[in-house]
Amino acid sequence: MTSPGITPVMEKTAGTDTGPGGPGGAPARRGPVPVALLRGLAGVAGLVAVLEVLPHTGLVSADYLPPASETVRALWQMLAEQTFWTALGDTLTGWGLGLAIAVVAGVVAGVIIGSVPVLRAVTASTIEFLRPIPSVALIPVAVLLYGTDLRSKLLLVVYASFWQVLVQVLAGMQDVDPVADDTARSYLLGTRGRVRHVMWPTALPYVMTGVRLAATVALILTITAELVIGAPGLGREIAVAQVSGAVPQVYALVLVTGLLGVAVNLLARAVERRALHWHQSVRVEVTA
Amino acid sequence: MTVVAVVRRTLLVLGLPVVLFALWWFATADSTDFYFPPLATILESFGKVWTGERLLSDVVPSLLRLTAGYLLAVVVGVGLGLVVGMRRTVRDYLEPVLELFRAIPPPVLVPVIMLFAGIGDTMKVLVIVSGCMWPILLNTVEGVRAVDEVLSDTCRSYGITGTARLRHLVLRGASPQIVTGMRQALSIGIILMVISEMFAASNGLGFTIVQFQRSFAIPEMWSGVLLLGVLGFLLSLLFRFAENRAMAWYHGLRRAQRNP
Numbered sequence A: 001m002t003s004p005g006i007t008p009v010m011e012k013t014a015g016t017d018t019g020p021g022g023p024g025g026a027p028a029r030r031g032p033v034p035v036a037l038l039r040g041l042a043g044v045a046g047l048v049a050v051l052e053v054l055p056h057t058g059l060v061s062a063d064y065l066p067p068a069s070e071t072v073r074a075l076w077q078m079l080a081e082q083t084f085w086t087a088l089g090d091t092l093t094g095w096g097l098g099l100a101i102a103v104v105a106g107v108v109a110g111v112i113i114g115s116v117p118v119l120r121a122v123t124a125s126t127i128e129f130l131r132p133i134p135s136v137a138l139i140p141v142a143v144l145l146y147g148t149d150l151r152s153k154l155l156l157v158v159y160a161s162f163w164q165v166l167v168q169v170l171a172g173m174q175d176v177d178p179v180a181d182d183t184a185r186s187y188l189l190g191t192r193g194r195v196r197h198v199m200w201p202t203a204l205p206y207v208m209t210g211v212r213l214a215a216t217v218a219l220i221l222t223i224t225a226e227l228v229i230g231a232p233g234l235g236r237e238i239a240v241a242q243v244s245g246a247v248p249q250v251y252a253l254v255l256v257t258g259l260l261g262v263a264v265n266l267l268a269r270a271v272e273r274r275a276l277h278w279h280q281s282v283r284v285e286v287t288a
Numbered sequence B: 001m002t003v004v005a006v007v008r009r010t011l012l013v014l015g016l017p018v019v020l021f022a023l024w025w026f027a028t029a030d031s032t033d034f035y036f037p038p039l040a041t042i043l044e045s046f047g048k049v050w051t052g053e054r055l056l057s058d059v060v061p062s063l064l065r066l067t068a069g070y071l072l073a074v075v076v077g078v079g080l081g082l083v084v085g086m087r088r089t090v091r092d093y094l095e096p097v098l099e100l101f102r103a104i105p106p107p108v109l110v111p112v113i114m115l116f117a118g119i120g121d122t123m124k125v126l127v128i129v130s131g132c133m134w135p136i137l138l139n140t141v142e143g144v145r146a147v148d149e150v151l152s153d154t155c156r157s158y159g160i161t162g163t164a165r166l167r168h169l170v171l172r173g174a175s176p177q178i179v180t181g182m183r184q185a186l187s188i189g190i191i192l193m194v195i196s197e198m199f200a201a202s203n204g205l206g207f208t209i210v211q212f213q214r215s216f217a218i219p220e221m222w223s224g225v226l227l228l229g230v231l232g233f234l235l236s237l238l239f240r241f242a243e244n245r246a247m248a249w250y251h252g253l254r255r256a257q258r259n260p
Helices: A008-015 A035-057 A068-079 A082-115 A117-130 A135-146 A150-174 A178-186 A191-229 A234-243 A247-275 A280-287 B002-027 B039-051 B053-086 B088-103 B106-117 B121-145 B149-157 B162-199 B205-214 B218-246 B248-258
Strands: none
Touching: A035 A068, A035 B088, A068 A247, A082 A117, A082 A150, A082 A191, A082 A234, A082 A247, A117 A150, A117 B002, A135 A150, A135 A191, A135 B162, A135 B205, A135 B218, A150 A191, A178 A191, A191 A234, A191 A247, A191 B106, A191 B162, A234 A247, A234 B106, A247 B088, A247 B106, B002 B039, B039 B053, B039 B218, B053 B088, B053 B121, B053 B162, B053 B205, B088 B121, B106 B121, B106 B162, B121 B162, B149 B162, B162 B205, B162 B218, B205 B218, B218 B248
């Protein structure tokens, strides 16, 4: 049920950073600016350069892949328009609202199911069946019921993100150290006390992983709903730009969604770090 | 005793699904609501719609495109991931770029790839590759990075290099992470299979279901939703089966480490 790669336990190893191919322990910092950062910037600059030059060489038609400068110009023009900001707002609303509902529902359901063994046993098969159902299967249902409303966006987003959170919460509640649990019992902590003081702190890293995954999934589904259903937002802007042949605008909007994705990742990581400042995985990273 | 245990287990596994199913069945039994037809009607149209020629004309092409795209993504993702993961300099240069590509929600690539590849099979396969590749690639990079240092040193001491090192140390050490990436990629692949067909296609599951919805063939549409759900479930089952076989050594190792 749990996947090893996304449990926080595995993530600790990501902190030790010696490439097995290299001589090991190459200095990451040299002078005031980290070398890795400079190289990363060089990589981005390289990508921009390739995107700029490629259409000029004629290898790729500029009709399909406009030079980077043109994309940036299109983006610049878009930033001055009200429609862009409205679309961005619509996307963020769908994402934030859907994610919030999914996280609350997932945590509440997870804590209840996880703390009652009978419930866990009874629901396990149902969860395993419902979870892999692709939420895009709900697109026709959403269109029929709610049209291009915000609610049809929310239906998809909540369905997709809810399982990410629920499964992680359940995994976390199961990971409780038996010694800690027995100790709590010896001290006569009731179910509520054990959930509060033993299970929840154990589950929190998992919950945070779930929230981080859900944040990404929620963004994907928000944009999907806009793109396919036509709910207002960045996704619909992309569809409109594509249909009207405004290729640089398509690329500019795709770039915006990518940056949005990066921002969501960074935000989720920051929240995770903050909520788990007491946890070993974060403390190790800080001192390292 | 054992009979009781078996009955108990069966009840636990099947109990809730049966209850939910019955609930749906009876709640909609006399439904006259246009949007929520009786489950009996949905199941009846399921048999009619998806067993005949539609199976060959819509379901099979969708699955073939998914398979092709997914396998291609695995090859490209693992291959690139090995290169990037084993060379620290390469990783430094490429990491921000890869993070950006990964962060782009895969469905927005559909309109972009349509520009290059039209609306044929190539477009759909490319869309699936371009979406599934990133989780596999980045997890491979992480996995290669986290290969056990002692094992790595041991390999060096024994003079194990080249392909042997790649196969027995790097690939094997990274495989739990690679499998995680492949699992994430599978659900993305299914999403993209459906979306690419909803966007522009002349056959396929996504296309057919949207056609049903647009022509208000409600029971047929619901049967399509059911089929997609069952398909998602079966594919994840298949994946778990394959994973348990391929990664048996790893799961055994983890169990042994957990309860010494």
